Amino acid sequence: MKFYNTLNHKEEEFKSITSGEVKMYTCGPTVYDTVHIGNLRAYTFNDLLKRTLSVNGYKVLHVMNITDVDDKTIKRSGGEKEKFQALTKEYEAKFWSDLKELNILPPTKITRATQYIDKIASFIEELLRKDFAYKTSDGSVYFSIAKFKNYGQLSQLQNRELKPGARVTQDEYDKENPADFVLWKAWDEDDGEIFWHPSATLPQHGSGQVRTGTSLGKGRPGWSIECSVMSTDSLGDTIDIHTGGIDLVFPHHENEIAQSEAETGHRFVNFWLHNEHLLVDGRKMSKSLKNFYTLADIKEKGFSALDFRYLMLSSHYRSKLNFTWEGLEAARNAREKLKRFIAENQVEGEYCKVCTKKFYSKLNDDLMTPEALAVVWELVKDEKKSIGKKIATLKKWDEEILGLGLFDKFEIPAEIIELAEKRKIARVEKDFELSDKLRTEILNSGWSIEDLENNQYKITK
Ligand SMILES: [Zn+2]
Structure with a gap:
């Protein structure tokens, strides 16, 4: 098997770290709106890759994150907590429903950024300790790209004109302006009710030191740090494959490499695979x-x-x-x-x-x-x-x-899939009252649902 590796800008023979097993991470959606067909192209490509690895005898450990806190989710909810939670839940269910309709196989593990706040804080503390990051007077923390010598390798930043002290706080910015990027954003008025105080006892991370506190104040994580933490935490320091759309190469993936490799001291990803635009x-x-x-x-x-x-x-x-x-x-x-x-x-x-x-x-x-x-x-x-x-x-x-459904006798309507996806989330959150209600709704519409292992399900007539 060979794949085009964005990191080395050429096709390479695929070899996994552990024989017969592939550790793969995919950047999931930001759940602030319905995904468009360009996003869906990325997940379909990812599905084909996974299926191909499987027929070649690999067991694929696939982790996908849900970005449920970033600039966009906060802006869309106007900083209101209740609205914020309802919004991210709604669009997450819609997202899984789209994937299901496209016969895209679900990941082995789903990680949500908001469930990783303490681990993110711990990771940032480690970057501060290793002097790859610094704090500004408002309490935000930035990654110093000048300290990471390979910065720009993935996206081929030819002219790494790094202006010392230049900083960028937005989650998204362009390649023409590489700058120190934000890891922890100190709270400001626009964030409204959306903020966290990382807890006093943080999970052990990186150096092996047990942490008893955090120097991070009221705030929220930057977008890119979320993926570095969720990937290393779920799959280990080095993974086989990381996928995403080509638009994520800079700054998101470039930043993921810098953060992860600075923190662990190991190579982050062996194969970077990106799909083109639609x-x-x-x-x-x-x-x-x-x-x-x-x-x-x-x-x-x-x-x-x-x-x-x-x-x-x-x-x-x-x-x-x-x-x-x-x-x-x-x-x-x-x-x-x-x-x-x-x-x-x-x-x-x-x-x-x-x-x-x-x-x-x-x-x-x-x-x-x-x-x-x-x-x-x-x-x-x-x-x-x-x-x-x-x-x-x-x-x-x-x-x-x-996965073209060539042998399917009937197509399951999108509304039914969406109910089933909402029910899946309710089950994960142990909200059984809601899950029973959704089940009844599905049954009343003339469909039945059977629960399978790993939170999966099967819908039949
Ligand atoms: Zn990502």
């Missing part, structure tokens, strides 16, 4: 251009979420994908053709080993999904193969990799 009619998606779409917009026009998945498979993750309605229609036609072929030919058989090897080889080559789809069509059109063999092979590929 464009709409050749332009960057934006609300002001009115070319900004969510999965709901797509379904409103009568498409299935899985038509969109097919469209994403038809383009390589490192190429820009130009979304057009004509393109989506072509994807729907192709998927329907496959579904029809399967529905009309309910014949049993053995799957084709030679074709499967070929199919996998395309995925193992930096996830060449357009070529893998070409292998699918080659199989369908192959007159020398029996129908039974074709059907069995398609079934295997759809279950393992494609």
Whole structure:
């Protein structure tokens, strides 16, 4: 298997740290609004990567975070605590529901930033102790990029014109202005009721010293520190793969590397994989251009979420994908053709080993999904193969990799999935009253839900 590693700017043969196991971290969404189809491209790419690792015999330990506190979530809720909690919960449930509709397999572990405040504080204390960070007069803490000699390697900052003392407090800023970035933001009026006092007894971290207090005052974490802490805490100092959209390379991932490596003294990530942007009619998606779409917009026009998945498979993750309605229609036609072929030919058989090897080889080559789809069509059109063999092979590929729902008898409506996702969150939070209420709602709509291990579930008619 080889993948393009952003860190070294080339394709490299994949090797995991522990044989047969992959530790993978994915930057999850900021839950302040509905994710758009460009975000969904990132999670679909991630899903294909995971599925490919699995068919190659790896057990994938996959951690994804939920950014439930940052500039955007606070701004959107106007600093009101109750609104803030309701907002992040609502959009988190919507997010999982979108993923479920796209047949994106859930992570092994979900981490929420607000549940890691003490660990984040402990991590920042360690950076202060090691002199990679400093405090300003208002009580905020910044990372000193001049102290970290590899700063800029991932994003290829050619001219590391580091102005001493230049600082940036916003979570997002551009590559032209590399500066010391914020780890802990001291409370200000705009934050309203959203702040934390890290507790007096912090979890042990890094140096092995037991901490008995924190010098951090009332405030909240910066965005990038959240991922460094959740990744190292859940998966260890060094992980195999970190994924995300190309727009996260700078500053977010650059900052994650600096914080993590400064703190642990070890390499943070072996393979950095990034997907390219999704464009709409050749332009960057934006609300002001009115070319900004969510999965709901797509379904409103009568498409299935899985038509969109097919469209994403038809383009390589490192190429820009130009979304057009004509393109989506072509994807729907192709998927329907496959579904029809399967529905009309309910014949049993053995799957084709030679074709499967070929199919996998395309995925193992930096996830060449357009070529893998070409292998699918080659199989369908192959007159020398029996129908039974074709059907069995398609079934295997759809279950393992494609996730196009080609054998599904019915599609579960989005409203039902959303109820199920809300119920899942309620169960995790042990709010059984709410979870029972949601279950009844699902049953009353003519669907049933069965709980599986690891907080997963199955919906049937
Ligand atoms: Zn992240």
